[in-house]
Amino acid sequence: MKLFIGSLPYNIVESELSELFGHVGSVVSVKLITDPFSGESKGFGFVEMSSRSEGHKAMDGLNGKEYKYRKLVCNEAKPPLK
Numbered sequence: 191m192k193l194f195i196g197s198l199p200y201n202i203v204e205s206e207l208s209e210l211f212g213h214v215g216s217v218v219s220v221k222l223i224t225d226p227f228s229g230e231s232k233g234f235g236f237v238e239m240s241s242r243s244e245g246h247k248a249m250d251g252l253n254g255k256e257y258k259y260r261k262l263v264c265n266e267a268k269p270p271l272k
Contacts, residue, residue: 191245196234196263198222204235211237214251215244236267 195207208220222235239245245266253264 191242192236192238192267193245193248194234194263194265194267195237196265197260198231198233198235198262199258199260200231200233202231202258207235207237210257211239211248211252214248216240 193211198207202222204220204222207222208217211217211220216239218238218240220235220237223232224230225232237248239248249264249266252262255262
């Protein structure tokens, strides 16, 4: 299950995000979205969990949770627009 993660601290790195979600389930992949020119984080990304049940567990446990002074937004990712 792929999750959209918003309101991330701008200084977070993928390994830190993977570790955060690894506490609630098995993480398949992590992708932070960065500005193509500066390389800095845009404050959101995607985490893929190994199953829907783990994805729901992550959403229940981390949506609205404060992390580094920011309240995380954690929802099921929508398919990309074509």
